Amino acid sequence: MVERGAETPAEANGTTGLFTAVGKMLRVLRERKGLTQKEFGALVAYGPDAISAIERGVRTPQPDLLEKADDLLDAGNLLKEVIPEVKEAMAKARTRHPEWYRNYAALEAEAVSLHDYSTMGVLGLLQTEDYSRAVFTQRHPPLDEETIERRVADRLSRQQFFEKWPPPECSFIIEQSELERPIGGPSVHAGQLRQLLRIGRMRNVQLQVMPTELSRHPCLDNGFTLLIPKGQEQVAYMETQGYPRLVVDREEVRVLAARYGIIRGQALRPDESLELIEKMLGER
Known part of the structure; x- marks a missing residue:
């Protein structure tokens, strides 16, 4: 679909910064565990392209993924703790369009x-x-x-x-x-x-x-x-x-x-x- 026009102020709602930060945390934890994006993706039922997009902050990390990742990557509840903020940001994300x-x-x-x-x-x-x-x-x-x-x-x-x-x-x-x-x-x-x-x-x-x-x-x-x-x-x-x-x-x-x-x-x-x-x- 074609898109037109400049963004309105409502699009700048802060969700991008949160998703980018969570993605970086996920990447650091995955690399610390010694897993490639493909290997980690197979464990959480995501493709490597999806994992790459999440780690770069261009795709929203779903709460269920963060739940699984926290346990698999031994994050010590670090990822689980941000789930409420992620859910709130997901609710705001619609206004980014x-x-x-x-x-x-x-x-x-x-x-x-x-x-x-x-x-x-x-x-x-x-x-x-x-x-x-x-x-x-x-x-x-x-x-x-x-x-x-x-x-x-x-x-x-x-x-x-x-x-x-x-x-x-x-x-x-x-x-x-x-x-x-x-x-x-x-x-x-x-x-x-x-x-x-x-x-x-x-x-x-x-x-x-x-x-x-x-x-x-x-x-x-x-x-x-x-x-x-x-x-x-x-x-x-x-x-x-x-x-x-x-x-x-x-x-x-x-x-x-x-x-x-x-x-x-x-x-x-x-x-x-x-x-x-x-x-x-x-x-x-």
Whole structure:
């Protein structure tokens, strides 16, 4: 998703400093224990990229991770003691998103169901850190370095969405042309494709590719997201050149949901889609 506008004062809420400090403590304790990020991640059921992002303060350390890490790393309750502050900071973290985006971000965070069709670039919720940084670095008019890093951190923080329990029901339809565009260069592109494979193999996720070769297409407009916040009716969200629109009208949502169903029916099956991505990586 595209982002626009400068941050408002509400974004400077102090959460970044806390997450950075906790991440540094975690790194020192892990290294003292003689564990690599991969080894430690395997013990706490996190990937090495996630551990790296947490240690650098660009991803929020979840309370359950801090509980496990405290025991595994012999921290002597050092990490457990900061859990109340981390929970408070997590509650504030939603305001880190630009003001125009916050209503949607709040709904996304509590969604029990999310279905997205994207057309121009990989959805922010699915992006790697390097891909996200490339997107913001290439933005025009240009953003300053501090803003880029803040935007990347905020985008990565949204990916805690996949760590909720019970897990939300998700499906993602991606245009094949998105997968073929090497944003950030070959290495970043390959990393993003591997990220899509990882997420697409989750039990609660179905990832499908819309093949370019189709001569008919039910939606040549912009992409959109359908989601159901907990205890609420389904809504839709879309952007045009950075201008957001949250759709709550039942009839408009119904039309988009029907359109999504048609797109999903024309896209490659999930297993075919993952095979296509593997072939693009040279793994087939």
